[in-house]
Amino acid sequence: MGDLNGAAYSSGSLSSNGFLERGPAFDLARPAPEVPAPGVGALGEQALELAARLPGTLSRLVVRDGDLSVEVEWSPVPAGGTWMAHRAVADPSQSTPGDAGEVPDTVALPPGAVEVRAPLVGVWYAAPAPGEAPFAAVGDAVVTGQTLGIIEAMKLMNRVVAEVDGTVDRVLVVNGEPVEYDQALFVLSPSEVES
């Protein structure tokens, strides 16, 4: 029986929730790391790659080594985008049936990822002033309420803020670019989701 990353894993038994036990270095909500976790082995690597490429949210992953086996279970992406699809316009009084069922952008989002979308039409500014460092770049950790950028409209600067704690996974707009209502600006990977 392969020993995966030091977790106790006796033959024939799974962890209590069916998930492959992992050490703290690995988080299923993240995309598959480029460097395999130590001790995973070939089957484990393949299982991780599979989990990362799922067209939905992982709900069960079983890996055996003896006689090889991988079982994967996932739930389809619910209508409206990823289950944690996030709108910068958070006011529930504004949403009506006609606005639900928004088709997400064509980029496939990693499971659990959160999109930050433009609440108004204007021009995107990534930094506080020309020449300065951007508010948020790929890999940056951000906290709720932190400014991610500015949309200028009618000579007014409107801040776009993060509504969750997390890390910037992708930046989808460039400085000076015109943006429309609901346009995707960032993909964030939220920090550990509380159970």
Add this chain to the structure above:
Amino acid sequence: MIRKVLVANRGEIALRVARACRELGIGVVAVYSTPDRKSPVVAMADEAVHIGPSAPRHSYLNIPNIVEAARNTGCDAVHPGYGFLSEDPDFADICAVAGLTFIGPPPQVMQRVGNKATARRLMSEAGLPLLPGVVEPVRTPAEGRAIAADLGYPVIIKAAAGGGGRGMAVVTRGADFEEAFTTTRNTARAVFGDPAVYVERFLVGARHIEVQILCDSHGAGVHLGERDCSIQRRHQKLLEEGPSRYLDAEQRERLGALAVQGALAVGYTGAGTMEFLVDAGGSAYFMEMNARIQVEHPVTEMLTGVDLVREQLLIAGGAHLSVRQRDIRISGAAIECRVNAEDPTRGFAPAPGLLTEYVVPDGPWTRVETAYRQGDRVSPFYDSLVAKVIVWAPDRGQAIARMHRALGEFRVSGPGTATTIGLHRALLADETFVRDRHDVQFLDRYLPDLLRAAADEPVTAPRTTSEPATAPESPAGRRPTRRVPKETFHMSSANFTQQDLMDLLTTTGGLSPAAYTADPSATFDSIGLDSLAYLSLQTEIANRYGLELPDSPYGITLGTIVDHVGAALEAADTAKVA
């Protein structure tokens, strides 16, 4: 010349504007709310910008989003369509400041014209006739009641900042005035944010006739004839047509000239409409000015061959008017029906259903303006207009037959759908409408009868005749298409008396009891009634007793009328007994 236009609207009018731009080689940018993202104007535009969620205040009324969308896409002009921001002076001003040409009049002109009380004063100064009334807003019920007593009942109380037929109340007697006044003020405050109201004489039996004008920015203006929009339900237009029987050629020219005069006097530019109420004698009174392209503009286009939206674009680009007054010819007859997704049998409740079947009419001189396609769902977020069907024909009779045919071809069905098509067809078959005898109160008054007729719809074309009947007919020989209203008809074998006539004249023509006379040789004008009151009486007598009075009150005494009605009643009684 304008290069690229942002169409700040949706639905059929957005498509209309986009088409005119295409024909002029002007670039088109569409803006859309979330539920409109698959609309035809978005598909046909060069570029499209998502400007907000469904709620109009966050999308089609969202000035910053719209202006930014125009700037981001390099537009040099904005067309506001009708409704939404089309008569918002702030929007026009903001566009100007942002360097965008607003396709419409200058903001200050729009502001002046948009306030009903101000517009009345300006037009009065420009020489247009007004209904007797008070131009200044009326502050208290006591003040209003004194004015009303002076003008003579019936009167109408109107919100100065109102429009679209809302914020109005008709008062027939002094006792009702105070309550109507207070209610109208409250409505005005709630809906328009301004409680100011004014009081006018209310014309019974009048027609709503509006004149289309075009003014360029070089001081030239033309009129393109009138549209008769008297078929209204609670001041909402349902059917429009042109030309109007109430105006002869000379009256048309005079009214048109007045309309242009009024528009130029306030510095108007672009396409606009002057609304009048016209009595049976052809006397016109200015009501309000609409500083935008209107829903029913295709009626004028069919009659004159002038593309009004194209003219708007050219004028906004600084061009001189492309037509002179003498070049404008009004030919034939045109009718427009507004097909709304409403159920007339359930109080016109909106019916935003799924259009599983949606096949629009076609054929000779049949024009359809719609932004819906089969498979679409009627939008529940915006107005209920689904399509406009417009026809043209050499005369009114043929136009009615053509529209009746066209609406018969219009197939709309699906879960939750209902339209006003059935009601329109019943209207087109109605004898009063066909004989062109209706007035602005007609639809409100006879809606129940029309709905009954719509329920058993005739398949063949209505009997259309252009000549109104002039000889009185006995009720026995007449086949009315409409049942006489039960509550007014009392089949009594007693003669119809002069006192009965006086009562009738009070109901229909606002005759004050102080003017009553028992003298059978008295005439209409000797008791102070005008041709308008006569028309109302004529209509009412036709409806109640099936008796057709002569067209003109001249040479007729009150005694003659009493005798005729009495004779008709007797004949009916005899027929019953026999």
